[in-house]
Amino acid sequence: xxxxxxxxxxxxxxxxxxxxxxxxxxxxxxxxxxxxxxxxxxxxxxxxxxxxxxxxxxxxxxxxxxxxxxxxxxxxxxxxxxxxxxxxxxxxxxxxxxxxxxxxxxxxxxxxxxxxxxxxxxxxxxxxxxxxxxxxxxxxxxxxxxxxxxxxxxxxxxxxxxxxxxxxxxxxxxxxxxxxxxxxxxxxxxxxxxxxxxxxxxxxxxxxxxxxxxxxxxxxxxxxxxxxxxxxxxxxxxxxxxxxxxxxxxxxxxxxxxxxxxxxxxxxxxxxxxxxxxxxxxxxxxxxxxxxxxxxxxxxxxxxxxxxxxxxxxxxxxxxxxxxxxxxxxxxxxxxxxxxxxxxxxxxxxxxxxxxxxxxxxxxxxxxxxxxxxxxxxxxxxxxxxxxxxxxxxxxxxxxxxxxxxxxxxxxxxxxxxxxxxxx
Numbered sequence: 045x046x047x048x049x050x051x052x053x054x055x056x057x058x059x060x061x062x063x064x065x066x067x068x069x070x071x072x073x074x075x076x077x078x079x080x081x082x083x084x085x086x087x088x089x090x091x092x093x094x095x096x097x098x099x100x101x102x103x104x105x106x107x108x109x110x111x112x113x114x115x116x117x118x119x120x121x122x123x124x125x126x127x128x129x130x131x132x133x134x135x136x137x138x139x140x141x142x143x144x145x146x147x148x149x150x151x152x153x154x155x156x157x158x159x160x161x162x163x164x165x166x167x168x169x170x171x172x173x174x175x176x177x178x179x180x181x182x183x184x185x186x187x188x189x190x191x192x193x194x195x196x197x198x199x200x201x202x203x204x205x206x207x208x209x210x211x212x213x214x215x216x217x218x219x220x221x222x223x224x225x226x227x228x229x230x231x232x233x234x235x236x237x238x239x240x241x242x243x244x245x246x247x248x249x250x251x252x253x254x255x256x257x258x259x260x261x262x263x264x265x266x267x268x269x270x271x272x273x274x275x276x277x278x279x280x281x282x283x284x285x286x287x288x289x290x291x292x293x294x295x296x297x298x299x300x301x302x303x304x305x306x307x308x309x310x311x312x313x314x315x316x317x318x319x320x321x322x323x324x325x326x327x328x329x330x331x332x333x334x335x336x337x338x339x340x341x342x343x344x345x346x347x348x349x350x351x352x353x354x355x356x357x358x359x360x361x362x363x364x365x366x367x368x369x370x371x372x373x374x375x376x377x378x379x380x381x382x383x384x385x386x387x388x389x390x391x392x393x394x395x396x397x398x399x400x401x402x403x404x405x406x407x408x409x410x411x412x413x414x415x416x417x418x419x420x421x422x423x424x425x426x427x428x429x430x431x432x433x434x435x436x437x438x439x440x441x442x443x444x445x446x447x448x449x450x451x452x453x454x455x456x457x458x459x460x461x462x463x464x465x466x467x468x
Contacts, residue, residue, distance in 0.1 A: 052259045054269055056191045057252045060338060061273035063194045064248025066201050066280065067147060067335030071328050073245040074285050075307035079298030081238035084230030086222055088238035089285055093278045095239070095437065096246035098430035099405045100274050102412035103249065104267035105421035111262035114349025115342075116404055119411040121353065126464070127457060132407040133350050134456035137343060137380075139244075139400035144339040144377075145384035148172040151332035157309065158325040172385050179333065180378035183340045184364075184371045190341060197334040204327025205284060208308065211317045212287035219290035229294075233440060240437040244398045245281070247405065248338065249273050267421065284308070291315060340377050347373040355463055395441055399449040402438040406431055 052060065078085040106119045117136065121129030152172040156163050163171075183190050212219070249270045252259070259265050288297050288311045300307035312324040348370040351360030360373045409431035413424060439446065 052191060052265075053261075054265050056195065057259055057265055057269035058273050058276075059195050059198045060191070060341075061249040061252045061269060062202070062276060063198045063334040064338035064342070065246060065273070065277050066198065066205070067248075067331040069242075069245025069248070070205070070281060070284055071308055071331055072146075072150070072301070073241055074281070074288065075297055075301045077238035077241045078285075078289070078294055079301055080241070081234045082229045082294045082298070083222060083225045083289070084227070084235040085238055085242075085285060085289070085294065086226040086282075087230075088235050088242050089278075089281050091235070091239040092242035092246055093274075093281070095243055095430065095433040096249070097274055098426050098433060099247070099408060100249050100270045101267075101422050102405075102409045102427045102430050103252075104270045105415070105419070106408065106412055107252070107259075107266040108263040108421060109415065109419040111259060111266065112349070114346050116408045116411065117346055117349050120407050123411045123414040124407070126353075127460065128407050128410070129353075130350075130355055130460040131453055131456060132404050133346050133355065134453070134460075135400040135404040135407075136346050138452055139397040139404065140339050140343050141377075141380050141384055143397050144336055144343065144381045145386075147332045147335040147339065148176050148381065148385050151175055151329055151336065154309075154325060154328040154332060158322065158329060169385055173382055175333075176336070176378060176382055176385070179336050179340060180374060183337060183344065184369055184374040185367055190337060194334060194337055197330045197337065201327050201331040201334060202280075204323050204330070205280060207323050208312060208315075208320065208327075209283045209287050211315055211320050212291055212311075215315055215317060216290050219286035222286050222289035222294075225294075236437060236440040237442075240398045240402060240441055241395065242281075243437060244401050246274070246277060247401055248335075249277075287311070340374060340381070343377040343380075344370055344373040347376055355460060395445050396448065399438055399441050399445050400452070402434045402441075403449065403453070406434040406438070409434065 074085065074089075077088055081088050103115070107115075110119060110122055112118050114133065115136065117129050117133030119129070120132045149168065149172050152168050152175060155171070155175075156168070182193060252266055252269050252273070259269075288308065291311050291314050292300075297307065297311070300310040308324055309321065309328065312321045347356055347360045348363075350356040351358055351362075351373065360370070360376060362372050363369065364371045409427040412420075412427035413431065
């Protein structure tokens, strides 16, 4: 058994994308970006959405032309060469492993918050490891089981967020003030930095492409699923952010990042609507579970692909014939995330993810630009805009994080060079 089962259809692919996006991004990153840009967060969400659209279309045509596991790691290898491909895979593993560890701890924190239980850090970590173990075993059981679990999780999460937006509308009316004030108190550099952070919150659509080997009729399903997922998520992000700003104001909402509770829980508490607090708490738990499930799926498929090309140990390329799941890659993913569960503060983690993800999607757009014309679905100006936007936003992030990211790229390329010489 060398290939995975094509069992994901359009609705499942859309929900896989939403499951990857509706989580840490909407429950944490909106508040982080608001802390940086204030009322300019509304502009940042729109700028990030425009860039994500270019990237989404580039990912869609690449995945339709080359529907295998691995996403941009595979596209880079095919259209640009092994060094670009390896850099994409390496950046993906670093960024998303850190994001997954954050989701694990977030899920554990929200779970205890839901039941109003105060625990020590050690108990929190042990609970997070237990959650990670359960989700890793779930994913190792095959894509059909993971797909069903994701549909349930995303449905619950979306209903909870709709409840928050509806409650905000009933109590405060239409959130017009944030739109009116979006140009006040923010400079261009803070808005661009916030745009880079918000871009990461959109990039879960790439999970659809990463799972290309398991998508039914990929040439039509993948582009359709990515585009529809993007439309839904832009509407959702704008609705939730406008609701939060209307209820709390930009300064107070930005400060929720430093509080014990998740930002949207603070919004729910401020509303003082019966039952909305527990609903958002439960929604946060399901959202983090959805993010974790989809990150384990995406990371394990990139490991599978890198194992096939010997950039990682070949054992990771094995597929279980019974479950048709890359079990060694899934288990390895779980171990890596587990080791990172004690990672640093969420603002640093998210900013580092922003830089590495922007480099990853720069390679995505460059790969799309180099595609043969007979495989192209969209005009060349789309990947050109995506490439320019990614590189432009990457260098508005904190310089320390930029230097750290460049250092990690160099370490990875040295490893790749050594691996090539050994295999060769």
